[in-house]
Amino acid sequence: IQILLKQATSEIDTVAKTFYLSDGERQMLISAGVGQGLFFAGQNHVAIQIVAAPFEHEIITSNPEELQKIQEEKAKEAVVLPQEKTQDASQINAQPTQPEAAKQ
Numbered sequence: 143i144q145i146l147l148k149q150a151t152s153e154i155d156t157v158a159k160t161f162y163l164s165d166g167e168r169q170m171l172i173s174a175g176v177g178q179g180l181f182f183a184g185q186n187h188v189a190i191q192i193v194a195a196p197f198e199h200e201i202i203t204s205n206p207e208e209l210q211k212i213q214e215e216k217a218k219e220a221v222v223l224p225q226e227k228t229q230d231a232s233q234i235n236a237q238p239t240q241p242e243a244a245k246q
Contacts, residue, residue, distance in 0.1 A: 145190070146171060147179035163187075 149157050149171040158168045167180055167187060177192040194202060200212060 144182040145179055146182070147177075148172075148174040 144161075146157065146161065151172055154168055154172055157163065157171070161182070163171070163180075170178075170189060171180065177194075179190055179192075181188045181190045203209065203212075
């Protein structure tokens with residue numbers, strides 16, 4: 143089992159010879175997007191697209207714009223969370239009491 147993802151134009155000839163790629167497969171690997179490629183199982187070649195789950199994507203992304211957005215979101219959470227925890231604790235400790243007349 144093998145997976146080939148996007149290939150540089152300068153390397154595609156070597157890759158094509160090594161893996162016996164058709165012209166269509168060669169072109170596909172040159173123009174492939176992120177997560178797109180070929181899956182090999184024995185002599186069978188199949189086009190694939192790999193999609194990460196959101197939590198996986200956050201861990202593995204190297205896109206500078208996405209990394210900045212993740213850092214900004216975490217900074218916002220760090221500011222909001224302490225306030226929320228304080229509110230939650232005060233709600234737990236402040237249990238309403240019923241007047242004596244309402245209990246009867």
